[in-house]
Amino acid sequence: xxxxxxxxxxxxxxxxxxxxxxxxxxxxxxxxxxxxxxxxxxxxxxxxxxxxxxxxxxxxxxxxxxxxxxxxxxxxxxxxxxxxxxxxxxxxxxxxxxxxxxxxxxxxxxxxxxxxxxxxxxxxxx
Numbered sequence: 001x002x003x004x005x006x007x008x009x010x011x012x013x014x015x016x017x018x019x020x021x022x023x024x025x026x027x028x029x030x031x032x033x034x035x036x037x038x039x040x041x042x043x044x045x046x047x048x049x050x051x052x053x054x055x056x057x058x059x060x061x062x063x064x065x066x067x068x069x070x071x072x073x074x075x076x077x078x079x080x081x082x083x084x085x086x087x088x089x090x091x092x093x094x095x096x097x098x099x100x101x102x103x104x105x106x107x108x109x110x111x112x113x114x115x116x117x118x119x120x121x122x123x124x125x126x
Contacts, residue, residue: 003104003126006044006075011119013038014108018115028081031110032068035079044071052099067096076105080118083111090122097124 017034018024032048039046052065069077078093093105103126109118 001072003074006071007104007106007121009042009044010035010039010071010075010077010106010108011116013042014110014115014119018110024081024083024111024113026081026110028079028110031081031108032079035077035108036069039069039071045073046071047073052096054099065096065099067100070102074102074104076100076102078105078107080107080109081111082109085109085112085118090120093122094124097122 013035016038017031021031021034036046036048047070048068050067050070052067054061054064067076068079071077076093076096078089078096080089089107093107097103097105103124105122105124107120107122108115112118
């Protein structure tokens, strides 16, 4: 399955999570955990809070990044639960894509009344 097909299934799972949990108002970690459960139920290989070391001029920095969710090692998902969306979320996801050499990321803001309005695609050469 390719990135675009996977992202479609992630969107379906995010809508299910949002609907089942009653919409916005919970912590980001709650939505993230439920999303991981849904995706694993669909047979995807999912990693949560994946640590990404940062190489800087030949040294590995002591502070690694944490990627919220990776799906089939092809798509990054950044989960948010905020009232006010910030474009920096997309910039952050693009940086993660570049560092991992992955091509597609989704920023999912579960803080929206309708989660479909809170989903942004971020691409890195896809």
